[in-house]
Amino acid sequence: MEDMHVMTSAMSTQNDTKISARNVQVYYADNHAIKDVDVDIQDKTVTAFIGPSGCGKSTFLRCINRMNDTIDVARVEGDILLDGEDIYDRKVDPVQLRAKVGMVFQKPNPFPKSIYDNVAYGPKIHGLAKNKADLDDIVEKALRRGAIWDEVKDRLDAPGTGLSGGQQQRLCIARAIATEPEVLLMDEPCSALDPIATAQVEELIDELRRNYSVVIVTHSMQQAARVSQKTAFFHLGYLVEYDDTDTIFNRPQDNRTESYISGKIG
């Protein structure tokens, strides 16, 4: 753990801290999945979580919008602060939190409804639109920001499940940003996509950085290097190293990070 303190102090601070986690532990029943994770995630930055399978990066991501609450045996300890507020405070309603912290999942999972309804659902349940015209605006804006408007504008009534994999994933991203979140969590968003669709989504992630704090879990180190400014390396439940992406990939401090990056472990 000594090396981590070194890194925390070495971290550059060009942006405000959006999320800060302290001493986070996650247990699945008796399995200690996340151990002593401390991390500060900055606003308007893409932060990538990398690491071998089962290292806990997805688990930690799901802690940030309390999706782990839906798993009966999961237990989270420690503090995760969003803008200085503890999201695990008893008074916090996870539903409200998830309106602020959106999520895109590994497998594209559009609702079996029309494209329009997919995007409009979030704004509807959060009461973001006053009338139909308002809602139309929100849907169009979200689809434009999701870089999918041109492809679907003529068939908003078509089922969202009828789109191609890459389109579905961008639709899911549009759906997530339609509720105007402040943080966007992405759990391996490109693992089910072909290289062209991946490139489109990556481009989109880079766009999103202007307005959101994006946290992305990825298996592909090239992807992390391409899209992120900050990278965290997880291993066996520990956050091993967290620094600027450049530093992680070119001058890693920890030899576990170096082994992973050079393909010796994982």
Added chain:
Amino acid sequence: MTDATAGAPAGKGSLLEEDKRTKRRNAAEARFKAYGLGAIGIAVTALLLLLGSILLNGLSSFQQAFITIEIPLPADALDQDGDGALDRVTTFTVKPILEQALIARVDELNIRPVDMSDSDIGGIISGEAPATFLDFVRNNEDLIGENAEFNILANGRIDGFLKGRVSMESAARDSNVTQDQLILTNQLIENDVIEQRFNWDFITNPDASENRPEAAGLGVAILGSLYMMIVVLVLALPVGVAASIYLEEFAPKNRFTDIIEVNIANLAAVPSIVYGILGLAIFINFAGLPQSSPLVGGLVLTLMTLPTIIIATRAALKSVPPSIRDAALGVGASKMQTVFHHVLPLAAPGILTGTIIGLAQALGETAPLLLIGMVAFVRDYPELGLEGFTDPATALPVQVYNFTQRADPAFVERASGAIITLLVFLVFMNAVAIFLRRRFERRW
């Protein structure tokens, strides 16, 4: 290198002939296909035999022999005190009128067999006919003093003679019909006086006594079954779906919910007659609800159907991919919104199928109804409307059971006819289920 390339093809043999292993595997596959075809063949044969025998026995119950003659409606006999009201008329008054009209017609056609008595001729008419005739007269008072054409229900034996159930040989051994009556019947058929017509009365009439199979119908049973299905649908569907949603989506997974789960699965396997005893003890003896009523029957069937609906609904909910739940929760839907906006609509086709299977099961159930008194002989229709739920009634499967208990062979045909009616209802319900499922699936 050269050795390996030279050796490999020799070991594998030619592709043009099957080796031993492949032959064995192909033979096993062919055998398995044959078993499967055989199994399907057995099932289809059994189904065809069942349907065939029921249709063969039962279709004739929708046809009935009627005697069509002109009947004089004498004012002096029907309106004895001359005040224009039919207050003192009974079936005993009208019975001779029918008999005389038939005798007159027989003599007019000059077809009376030698030495056949008047009362023998009257015996062709069903014992139920005076009552239907009386109803007819009451509804058509303006016809009094004139002649009316009326279809008189023929005796069950005469009906059986037309359908081939009764023959001259069997009449010789039968005290309920004489050979003369059959000879006369043949003559009346030739003169178009007796003929078979479609028998709506079989569907609308109430049950009739053991001696009048020709008049027995399913009206009360159909109404009773309908009322029970309404009770089951109104109670079992919401309770079952609510229970399943809670257990599947909201309940914590602990030992207590595990026990509930196992018990629901076990309840589905409890013999249905046990539910009858439960209903008798709780709904009739303890709660004091009326016996033989569709309400109690419906309650008992609800208890019986609940596990089926719960199991089907939970399976339907489970089959909704978790990614849909994640997606809804991810955009900030609450647990309830997730369930009602996304999970439930996707599970609806499965829930519907389960519910209809449960209802169909309940519709065909006999044993628990025997215990709560629905096996009674009920002549009066239950009221239309809410009061009808507490009036005595029977149910279709119980009516089948009742018919099969009776001695007169004419009831065999009636029982099969009732089974056909029951099957028609079941097929209809399944068709509705399939239709609704298609609708929902198209909407996804």
